[in-house]
Amino acid sequence: MDRVPRTPPQPRPAAALSTGAVARRLGVSPTTLRSWERRYAIGPARREAGRHRRWTPRDIARLELMCRLTADGVPPAEAARAALGGGDEPPAGAAAPAPTPGGTGALPLGAVRPECRGLSRAAVRLDAPTVAELLEAALAEHGPVTAWEEVIAPTLHAVGRKWATAGERYVEVEHLLSWQISAALHRIRPAPEPPRTPPVLLACVPGEQHSLPIEALTAVLGQRGLPARMFGAALPAEALHDAVRRTGPRAVVLWAQSRTTADPALARSVAGIEWGLRGARSRPVLLLAGPGWSTEAPAPRTERLYGLRSGLAVIESLAPPRAATGAAGAGPFAYGS
CATH class of the missing domain: 1.10.1240.10 (Methionine synthase domain)
Incomplete structure (x- = not known):
């Protein structure tokens, strides 16, 4: 019996993207894409009902070429003509696009x-x-x-x-x-803080100006309703000690970007700060963040943080301290499971 020849499966067409998705991919605003379409006719090949633009991979390739050329200083009109013409050759007098996307x-x-x-x-x-x-x-x-x-x-x-x-x-x-x-x-925007909950104190060590990673951690803690006190870059050691005593934090996060700013002696002194009534005194858990710290903890009750997600998990695992009767601060606490 003769076999009926099979028709090979046809590849699915690549999904077309919205103007917003293309704008995020290229690093331009949606307004810029619409302006290029209006001025230089470098628009999507198809539209859906309701006049929604849908950009195919070929449309996006043209836009990527235009972005590379304009990043190299080619006027937008010339870049658009090159992109619409196939983009094999850059305009006369223009530098050839680099192999790295973007110019x-x-x-x-x-x-x-x-x-x-x-x-x-x-x-x-x-x-x-x-x-x-x-x-x-x-x-x-x-x-x-x-x-x-x-x-x-x-x-x-x-x-x-x-x-x-x-x-x-x-x-x-x-x-x-x-x-x-x-x-x-x-x-x-941070969520409302629960009352009488000890905060997490975050600061850069003295001399450290790179604060973005702990700014990100502060934002996430606030969004989840975990009280946080952020002191930013290069907090002096004396001010750091005062802040710990005044806030009675559940944890202190110290950021050091480099080995030259990381100070193990400062870490040991912060880990040893106590507050509260005699007989029910508390100490913070010290969390060392940033590539400047070594992997070895310089003091008891000290832990290294690696990355935003895992660092957040460590902080969330800390059990809140027990309130000390009649004390302004809080009692001792331990790691949660």
Whole structure:
């Protein structure tokens, strides 16, 4: 019996993306995409009912070429003509696009989320409004923990790598991006704090100016209704000791970015601070965060934090201290299970 020849399965067409999704991937605002469509006819090939734009992979490839050319200084009109013409050759007098997506100034990102590439492109262009918009979108869509780990932190690391290999160039990119990230984190509204709950105290060690990671941790703690007191960069040692005594925290998080700022003697002194009535005195759990600290704990009741998600889990596992009768502070506490 003759076999009926099989028709080979046809590959599924790639999913078309909305204007917002494409904007986040490319690091431009949706308004910019609509402006390019109106001015240069570089728009999507298809629309759905209700005039919703849907961008196919071929449409996005044209936009990516236009972004690379404009990042290299090509006027938008010329970049659009090159993109619509197939993009085999750049306009006369223009630098050839770099193999790295985004142009010669693109950041070395590797395999990351599309939103991360879009954020990096906007940061390299120093496009502060778009950086702010993309950060807000990432935080709203993924939540602060995933947004930090998979969008924000990879972009910051890429800026650092670019800066380290380019002399004094790209410092302005790091400063602009850091400012916008800090502003976006500060806009996260904290949940109401439960009454009479000891806070978590967060600070950078003296001389340490890099505070973004503990700003992210502070924002997440606040969002989850866990009381936190953030003291920012380079808190003097005496002020840190006073703050611990005055707040009676359940934990103290100390951030050190480098070995030159990490101070084991300071860590031991903070871990030894006591408060409360005699016979029912308490001490904080000390949590050391940042690459500056060694893996060995410098004092009892001290633990290293690694990453935002795992650090949050450690803090949430701390059992609140028992209230000391008649004391302004709180009694001793231990790790939860």
